[in-house]
Amino acid sequence: xxxxxxxxxxxxxxxxxxxxxxxxxxxxxxxxxxxxxxxxxxxxxxxxxxxxxxxxxxxxxxxxxxxxxxxxxxxxxxxxxxxxxxxxxxxxxxxxxxxxxxxxxxxxxxxxxxxxxxxxxxxxxxxxxxxxxxxxxxxxxxxxxxxxxxxxxxxxxxxxxxxxxxxxxxxxxxxxxxxxxxxxxxxxxxxxxxxxxxxxxxxxxxxxxxxxxxxxxxxxxxxxxxxxxxxxxxxxxxxxxxxxxxxxxxxxxxxxxxxxxxxxxxxxxxxxxxxxxxxxxxxxxxxxxxxxxxxxxxxxxxxxxxxxxxxxxxxxxxxxxxxxxxxxxxxxxxxxxxxxxxxxxxxxxxxxxxxxxxxxxxxxxxxxxxxxxxxxxxxxxxxxxx
Numbered sequence: 001x002x003x004x005x006x007x008x009x010x011x012x013x014x015x016x017x018x019x020x021x022x023x024x025x026x027x028x029x030x031x032x033x034x035x036x037x038x039x040x041x042x043x044x045x046x047x048x049x050x051x052x053x054x055x056x057x058x059x060x061x062x063x064x065x066x067x068x069x070x071x072x073x074x075x076x077x078x079x080x081x082x083x084x085x086x087x088x089x090x091x092x093x094x095x096x097x098x099x100x101x102x103x104x105x106x107x108x109x110x111x112x113x114x115x116x117x118x119x120x121x122x123x124x125x126x127x128x129x130x131x132x133x134x135x136x137x138x139x140x141x142x143x144x145x146x147x148x149x150x151x152x153x154x155x156x157x158x159x160x161x162x163x164x165x166x167x168x169x170x171x172x173x174x175x176x177x178x179x180x181x182x183x184x185x186x187x188x189x190x191x192x193x194x195x196x197x198x199x200x201x202x203x204x205x206x207x208x209x210x211x212x213x214x215x216x217x218x219x220x221x222x223x224x225x226x227x228x229x230x231x232x233x234x235x236x237x238x239x240x241x242x243x244x245x246x247x248x249x250x251x252x253x254x255x256x257x258x259x260x261x262x263x264x265x266x267x268x269x270x271x272x273x274x275x276x277x278x279x280x281x282x283x284x285x286x287x288x289x290x291x292x293x294x295x296x297x298x299x300x301x302x303x304x305x306x307x308x309x310x311x312x313x314x315x316x317x318x319x320x321x322x323x324x325x326x327x328x329x330x331x332x333x334x335x336x337x338x339x340x341x342x343x344x345x346x347x348x349x350x351x352x353x354x355x356x357x358x359x360x361x362x363x364x365x366x367x368x369x370x371x372x373x374x375x376x377x378x379x380x381x382x383x384x385x386x
Contacts, residue, residue, distance in 0.1 A: 024307065029322060034085070034322075039371075047359045083146055083235070087153055111158070115152075118148075122140075173285040185198065204217070204218055208222055231288055241254055262300060272289060278290050323374075345365035
């Protein structure tokens with residue numbers, strides 16, 4: 001990678017919320033698909049399960065919850081998938097600037113500032129502005145983990161070649177496993193992975209200010225952010241593959257590589273589960289491989305359908321969401337979408353339906369209000385670039 005200094009003449013690309021890359025419409029679509037479930041999509045199954053008692057609806061509703069501790073459900077994928085996609089965009093945004101000879105120190109400063117901005121936004125999201133005393137504030141957050149893990153993943157991309165990036169990936173995975181299993185926790189011993197007795201929670205209790213989400217543990221704690229860097233790195237590896245035009249690989253070959261690698265990672269993650277349980281709360285190394293494998297599989301499927309086969313007519317709905325994914329995550333704390341839904345839809349819904357149908361229409365109306373809000377911003381070309 002070139003480190004030659006050159007004046008920057010192009011607008012700054014977003015690092016964690018990048019401008020869309022035409023060759024990767026699949027990435028914006030997948031990001032929107034991911035965020036769809038956060039902005040209300042999961043409520044479709046929750047409301048059907050509660051109001052109908054249908055077996056399939058109850059089963060699906062359960063899949064959109066998190067396990068209490070060990071285990072995995074599809075809802076656990078939303079967070080690591082978003083982090084993975086931030087990694088995928090890195091070779092397109094940062095890599096192109098490095099190849100053009102843009103000043104590496106300026107790129108690094110931008111990476112760090114964006115990571116820290118997400119940490120601050122996460123603190124505001126958790127606590128509001130000056131509404132809680134310091135000791136009652138929760139500092140870890142989803143946005144902070146995206147910011148820190150994405151930031152370190154991108155710094156590794158900037159400063160190390162691809163072989164060294166693989167070494168970082170393996171070192172973080174196996175190093176976290178070794179530390180969690182071999183370092184004794186006072187009063188608990190080594191290799192204990194309960195909520196009360198594990199190294200990650202113990203370190204967070206010692207180092208993280210304010211309060212932890214579960215008092216003795218925080219699922220977005222500081223120490224368990226280390227393996228989350230691997231989700232970002234895995235996305236970077238996928239982005240390198242998709243952006244590489246020198247290897248001579250066809251789009252079909254790239255698709256097969258994404259799918260095959262994803263299947264292998266998913267299988268190895270579940271094999272690792274026997275000795276290091278798949279656990280989102282601790283972001284275990286096996287959890288990284290299971291979610292990373294699924295992320296690769298989803299990217300491969302979306303890439304093949306959209307970018308290889310050119311089947312794009314259905315993508316617009318999700319692309320509108322994906323273009324402002326961080327904004328819609330934050331907006332629920334500042335905008336009363338439920339009030340808007342009742343204002344526009346409640347009367348009509350109760351005129352034409354009742355029971356579970358009315359409840360379902362209410363959820364669809366809620367999603368529609370959010371989507372129209374995002375569509376308005378899309379038409380105005382207004383995007384939150386963190």
